[in-house]
Amino acid sequence: MLNPFSPYARIFTVPGSRAFSFAGWLARVPMSTVGLGSVLLVAGETGSYGLAGAVAGTLSLAFAVGSPQWARGMDRLGQGRVLVWASIAYLVLGLSFAAAVVFDAPRWSWFVLAALAGACGANVGAAVRARWSHALDDADDRQTAFAFESVVDEVVFVVGPPSITFLAALVAPPAGFVVGLLVGVSGAFWLARQEATQPPVAETAPGERRSRTSVLSPTLVVVATAYLAVGTVFGAMDVVVVGFAEVQGAPVLAGVALAAYAGGSLVSGLAYGVVRLPGTLVTRFVACAVFFGVAAQGLLLVGSLPWLVAAAFLAGLAIAPVLVAGMSLVESRVDRRALNEGLTWTSTGLTLGVTGGAALAGAAVDAWGAQDAFLVPALGAAAAGVLALVGAVVLRRPDRERVAA
Structure with missing residues (x-):
């Protein structure tokens, strides 16, 4: 009997694909938890949803600006090296932001740290898709892989928000934000170690420069x-x-x-x-x-x-x-x-x-x-x-x- 899901089984015969896909799964947790987690954290500590929304918006906009720059670095230096440095900065600044809110640091510092933390977020979903693109020669197989990664995105958004809401409500307001951050950074470090499956860094010919645009x-x-x-x-x-x-x-x-x-x-x-x-x-x-x-x-x-x-x-x-x-x-x-x-x-x-x-x-x-x-x-x-x-x-x-x- 023909298995309708055989295309998925086929792409996961690629050496290392299960490891880098699952690591990317964990590393993407912050995309569904950091924004909501920051809202729960700030609102839980201050009672102001307006302030919480402004802080969460700062995180999101900073990520939109910063993530293409990290991706550019991955193309030039390799995913592994860039993911390590981005993840270290993301972890330190994210925890600093949470501490600033909990210990009631000046409000302006919340926005500064939120912006810096957001700007240090690398787009792991794109990095994983780049690995699939490098690993699969067939266009149909790449479509299957990209479809699987879109399913991963949806699972993250189904499971992540209720999980951190539960933690913030039953443990403490910072719990959801911090746990989501730690899970994501752990996955990013794991993905960074898998250098055998990362796309190769393209050599630039002497005198050749690629425009930023x-x-x-x-x-x-x-x-x-x-x-x-x-x-x-x-x-x-x-x-x-x-x-x-x-x-x-x-x-x-x-x-x-x-x-x-x-x-x-x-x-x-x-x-x-x-x-x-x-x-x-x-x-x-x-x-x-x-x-x-x-x-x-x-x-x-x-x-x-x-x-x-x-x-x-x-x-x-x-x-x-x-x-x-x-x-x-x-x-x-x-x-x-x-x-x-x-x-x-x-x-x-x-x-x-x-x-x-x-x-x-x-x-x-x-x-x-x-x-x-x-x-x-x-x-x-x-x-x-x-x-x-x-x-x-x-x-x-x-x-x-x-x-x-």
Whole structure:
């Protein structure tokens, strides 16, 4: 009997793949815990959610700025060396930030330390995808690997937030933030030690210099811009779902709805990794982006919690396909000497979108009410589809030939 998941079994026959994928799994825990953990920490110590949100936003924006720089270093020096130094700085500054909050240091120092800690966060998801790209020659196998990593992302977001919320509530406000930080740093150190599977560092010819913006090809700009809109949906959903559940008198069901949203992506991610879709990578990306835009329009009809859970699951089905399709397209065209950086810039668009989406959704909930605020994620999703359609004109013109490592 044919095993539908045989493509996943095949990619994990690559030597070292299980170790680097699982290490990357642990190293990605902070992406779902540090922001929420900082909110729980600051709010728990001060009682101010406004201050907590400002600090969390500082962390997120600093990560968006800093992570491409670490990725650039990985391309030039190797993942192992850069991950070690980034992780040490991340750990020291993250613990310093937590201590500053707990011991009531001047408020300005909270923002300074939050910014420095966030800027030291390396994008491990991109680093792991770069390892898969180096290890797998077949494009279909790379699609399967990228789909698996999107499932890992969803699992991290399903398991991480409730776990650290539990720790912060039952142990102490700093517990969730600190535990998430320690798990992530441990995974990063483990990944850094696995030098045999990291992409090789490309040699630069004498006299040759690569521009700091050379990696920002037309393809990457189009995908990252569309991902900015996708990230807006993610950030808005977190805020609007919580607000709607509170209005309905069942705040605990916000977690159920958000889990359904992530669960839809998990299901479609597993499927995307084994189904071989027709068309070019450009066609797949544009189609998946349009599907993402259409699927989220069901949120406009939400009027009860049961329908919210159903609509969230349906909208979630479109998440993994658009993320995998975009990452695969960028990976297929990016200069091999800038593989880590190119994949990281796509995630940077997502991060910036999440920050902006949360702010827009918060203002919309206050101004229009939680139910009408579902317009924010619906419009964000529609924008992602439109941006991909408009960008298709650019995407169909290949970038300059990619350079092999």
